[in-house]
Amino acid sequence: MTRSAVIPGLHDRVSELFQAGTGTRRVSVREGYGLWASSYDSDPNPLLALEERELELLLPGTRHKDAIDLGCGTGRWMRKLLSRGVRSVVGVDLTPQMLARAAQDGRLGRRLVQGDCLALPFRSHGADVIVCSFTLGHVPDVVAAAHEIARVARPEAEVFISDLHPEAQANGWRCAFRCEGRSFEIGGHPHARAHVHETFRSAGFRLRRSLDAFIGEPERHIFVRGGKDAWFEAAKTVPAVAVEHFILDARPGARVRGNRRRPLHCAC
Numbered sequence: 502m503t504r505s506a507v508i509p510g511l512h513d514r515v516s517e518l519f520q521a522g523t524g525t526r527r528v529s530v531r532e533g534y535g536l537w538a539s540s541y542d543s544d545p546n547p548l549l550a551l552e553e554r555e556l557e558l559l560l561p562g563t564r565h566k567d568a569i570d571l572g573c574g575t576g577r578w579m580r581k582l583l584s585r586g587v588r589s590v591v592g593v594d595l596t597p598q599m600l601a602r603a604a605q606d607g608r609l610g611r612r613l614v615q616g617d618c619l620a621l622p623f624r625s626h627g628a629d630v631i632v633c634s635f636t637l638g639h640v641p642d643v644v645a646a647a648h649e650i651a652r653v654a655r656p657e658a659e660v661f662i663s664d665l666h667p668e669a670q671a672n673g674w675r676c677a678f679r680c681e682g683r684s685f686e687i688g689g690h691p692h693a694r695a696h697v698h699e700t701f702r703s704a705g706f707r708l709r710r711s712l713d714a715f716i717g718e719p720e721r722h723i724f725v726r727g728g729k730d731a732w733f734e735a736a737k738t739v740p741a742v743a744v745e746h747f748i749l750d751a752r753p754g755a756r757v758r759g760n761r762r763r764p765l766h767c768a769c
């Protein structure tokens with residue numbers, strides 16, 4: 502596959518997205534997800550499907566755990582965390598339209614906050630599980646993000662980060678979608694995997710697992726449904742999603758007395 506190959510990115514109905522000169526408009530995170538919000542959940546998306554089946558296997562038992570979903574979007578992982586029995590979950594996202602979609606689910610309404618991963622509106626040392634799904638690649642400063650995640654995490658908290666795989670990006674896969682017949686690409690900040698690992702280590706985490714996830718048979722029907730079955734075999738050959746699992750070291754002094762068993766709450 503070459504850089505100009507036409508392959509599905511975060512959307513399976515794209516046809517011309519990765520070819521030059523087709524009128525794809527590059528947009529900011531807020532504008533892009535503002536436009537995408539209304540169809541984000543209904544657009545068949547092989548990358549989200551792949552990520553779900555891989556990440557669900559890694560998530561710990563979540564009972565009695567307080568969780569944060571960073572870049573929660575329409576609340577996909579919040580719903581999953583709730584169904585796994587977390588004691589509390591809050592979601593933070595930059596884009597009001599994505600949060601508005603999430604809020605349509607009555608279980609999520611009071612658990613959502615608009616905010617930036619780089620300045621989380623949460624108290625320190627309150628979360629046992631943190632999911633950051635397809636979001637870090639939009640964050641310009643991974644060092645600041647890692648330190649902010651470390652701040653809100655409890656010692657031994659588990660952090661799961663997924664993103665479009667760097668190799669897929671190198672092959673031309675993009676965070677792209679169509680809206681009202683027009684093609685859009687949302688700008689990103691690809692971070693080298695080694696840099697992410699090193700940065701999180703410096704912020705106090707140890708790497709538990711780093712996983713390359715490949716499109717497989719479970720995603721075939723999504724390609725077929727989008728009329729893109731011809732791409733399926735090629736798409737299977739590129740690692741599509743990168744998943745990192747970090748654990749925050751239990752550092753002396755990291756625990757905040759009295760915080761450990763109180764549910765997480767928004768500071769806003």
Ligand SMILES: C[S@@+](CC[C@H](N)C(=O)[O-])C[C@H]1O[C@@H](n2cnc3c(N)ncnc32)[C@H](O)[C@@H]1O
Pocket residue numbers: 530531534571572573574575576577578593594595596599616617618619633634635636639640
């Ligand atoms: C691809 S969507 C992922 C949504 C959700 N995590 C999921 O996997 O379905 C990326 C989300 O990250 C949000 N986002 C991007 N940069 C952010 C930042 N710096 N702080 C908070 N949210 C951000 C966007 O608004 C968008 O909703």
